[in-house]
Amino acid sequence: MRIGELSRRTGASERALRYYEKQGLLTTGRTAGGHREYAESDVDKVALVQRLIGAGVPSAKMAEIFPCVFGGHSKPTVEVIADLRQERERINGMIDDLVASRSILEGMIAEAEVAAGS
Template sequence: MRAYAFSMRIGDLSKRTGVSSRSLRYYEEQGLLTSSRSDAGQRHYSEIDVERVALIRQLFDAGMSSRVIAAVLPCVDSPTDPDITESAFMTMMHERDRIDADIANLLKSRDALEVLIGINRKYWAELTSIPVAG
């Protein structure tokens, strides 16, 4: 169990970070965040955890999955270990390449949709220009 100079419960951490309690519990399940437990089983966090949750949010916002974040976070915990920092760097490079590929695929999808929209416009223009026999 970790000892904290300042301890807050999950609701307090949620308010401080703007992250729901449910998400904080998920972060713990995924090994992204840890807490100490009171004798009654309540989670307790420190001021450091406020910063960690902010970092986790940044990593999620960067498009990383919880699995990838779990691979990168050891760099934060051991910033002077060259093997860990290199591994985190390579993981982030791989994620950037994955995002670049996703962007390329989305652009192809958008271009294909533009073709279909053009065909649809042409079809509707032809329909509306046909005189209706009455």
């Protein structure tokens, strides 16, 4: 598929897709006319990249591990595994903070509803 279709199917801008390619997160083929050609599996890969970016994982860290996960071209180093564990712990902390914030909001909503007589 071409870049426009991948953009439509994933919600990622064409600019973002070119950036992911530049960072080594996506690989593309080229048509005879030089247009980028993406595989069907790239739809899921872009979704993964977007989720990880949304969680604050730097693209450089993704670029280190993706060759190991997608294609098995190399084995992750001890450092890469340690970085991934650190990212996991950072995300777990974010989740804990969000759960605590939700709990506070639930309390505020309950108090507001009582005050409003709902």
